[in-house]
Amino acid sequence: MSAEVIGFSLLVMGVFLIIGKLIRVKVKLFQSLFLPSSIIGGFAALLLGPQVLGNALAPLAGEDSFWSTGLLTENMTVVWEALPGLMINVIFASLFLGKTTPSLKKIWHNGGPQLAFGWTIGWGQYVIGLLIALLILTPFFDIPPMAGALIEIGFEGGHGTAAGMQSTFEDLGFPEAYDLAIGLATIGVLSGVIFGIVLINIAVRKGETQIAQKQSKFSDLQKLGIREFENRESAGTMTLRQESIEPLSFHFAMIGIAILIGYAIQQAFIGLEAITWGPMTDTYVMTYIPLFPLAMVGGILLQLFLDKFDRFNTVDRRMVMRIQGLSLDILIVTAIGTISLAVIGEFFVPFLLLAVGGIGWNLLAFKLFAKKMIPTYWFERSIGDLGQSMGITATGLLLMRIVDPEVETPALEAFGYKQLIYEPFLGGGLVTALSVPVIYSLGPVPFLLFAFVMALIGWAVGIFYFGKQTVDPR
Structure with a gap:
């Protein structure tokens, strides 16, 4: 693979990101759903690539024609397929860089109720997934039981985690799991936004939101995804002088050190x-x-080192987030653009069962547990965790933004504190990474029992400890 091919593949990827943005600006439905341009651009690449446009034109133009692969050549597809697995390392190495770690007491007091709720949902996804695998997928479709982990990987972890697990799936003899996980992640984002907005409207009508009368009304520019002139801010702080080192280069290097x-x-x-x-x-x-x-x-270890020895505070969190955001956009557009429609079609019924099982469990847990686990501002706080559990963190933040536009509740702060404990384990953390190898090595039943116990602990702590509290955590 030549450097020219890799470079040109990246240029084309940028074009599809812009195409996604233009479509978002023109299509009202996508604006109302607040779909990221990277997802729209990824679907555009999928439609214009070898699997749709290429397959349609190949019989007419010939198998050797340029058009037989659509607008993406075979070499470009190879480059794109490798990018998600690389970008996820950048995203996860960036999670805690530049953050000041609060005390455990404050994390537990402020974010504990949402941690218990999210913990219950996350481990419950393993329980539901493994039950579906053991009772249906393995006996009737001859699918490995490790497929039971795909709900948590796709829903809680999202596109990034699914991409990061690709080599693991291949090593364990189930490469199709990658495409299924990417598909579930896409379904999760869409369902998270759709069901989240539906639940918000129901809650507003029922008066379940404590600031319902102040429900956010998004401007036309916000729906287009464009910042108003008066609300524009810098992308990051220049913590270093450019004649010494470009600040962006420095932050990229710090992320590289975290990965190493x-x-x-x-x-x-x-x-x-x-x-x-x-x-x-x-x-x-x-x-x-x-x-x-x-x-x-x-990244956590590097940040602990910087907290102690970097007296100039050279790592800027907003600059790190820009690199993280770029990596996520690259990951999503290339992952969706290269997803195998043939695999989704071949495993459509198992895919549908996992998707319905995951969505059903998330909505059921929200309905049954959220109000009982989170004593104050329960809807404003739990809707963010529901959004995250069905898609990505940005989905949860979006839903919280709708019900709490002026950040008048502790929802946003508590959500951030919860992530500090939650993400190292679930949603792409160590448990997510270990789940498939452990199921493969030890069998699905031991992991199913362990997941059930973990979900039960989260439920019990939420119901009988945090649910009994009445003090505002702020």
């Missing part, structure tokens, strides 16, 4: 397993763990 720390941890675990419990039990798990959750650990 994660890589060193990964190799250390693999080496330790090879000389300890691996040969004794003939069970090897660490080999299948992807890099991205350990890159997140590398």
Whole structure:
């Protein structure tokens, strides 16, 4: 693969991001759903690529024609397929860089109720998924039981986690799981926005939101995804002088160091397993763990080091988030643009069962548990966790923005605190990365029982501890 092909593939990817933005500006439905341009651009690439346009034109133009692969050549598709697995490492290494870590007491007091609620939903997705796999997918469709983990990977983890797990799926002999997980992540984002807005409108009519009369009305510019002139702000703070080093280059390098720390941890675990419990039990798990959750650990360790020794505060959180956002856009547009429609078609019924099971569990948990676990501002706070559990963090933030436009409740702050404990484990954390290798090595039943116990603990803490409190956490 030549550098020219890689570079041109990136240029074309940029074009599809702009196409996605233009479509978002023109189509009212996409504006109302607040769909990210990267998702729209990804679907545009899928339609104009080899799987749709290429398959339609190949019989007319010939298999050797340029048009037989649509507007994406075979080499470009190869480049795109590799990008999601690389970008997810950047995204996870960036999660905690530039953040000031609050005390555990404050995290527990402010974010505890939402942590309990999110914990119950996340582990419950494993329970539902594994039950579907054991009772239906494996006996009737001959699908490996590890498919039961795809709901949590696709819904809680999103496109990034699904992409990061691609090599794990391949190593364990179930490469189709990647396309199924990407498909579930896409369904999750769409359903998260749609069901979230429906629930908000129902709650407003029933008076379940404490600031219902102040429900946000989005301007035309906000729906178009354009900032008003008076609300525009800088993308980041220039913490270093450019004649020394470009600040963006410095922040990119810091993220690279975090990834390298994660890589060193990964190799250390693999080496330790090879000389300890691996040969004794003939069970090897660490080999299948992807890099991205350990890159997140590398970011945490690097930030702890900076907290102690960086007296100039050179790492700016907003600058890190710009790099993270770019990586996420690249990941989503390339992951959706290269998803295998043939795999989705072949496994359509299992895919549909997992999607319906995941959506059903999330909505049921929201209906049954949210109000009982979160004592104050329960709707404003829990709607964000519902959005995250069905799509991405941005979906949760969007839904909270609708019900709490002026940030008058503790929802946003508590959501952020919850993420500090939640993300290292679920939603793309260590548990998500370990789930598939553990199910493969130890079997689905032990993991199902463990997931049930974890969900039960989250439910009990939420209902009987946080649910009994009446103090505003602010």
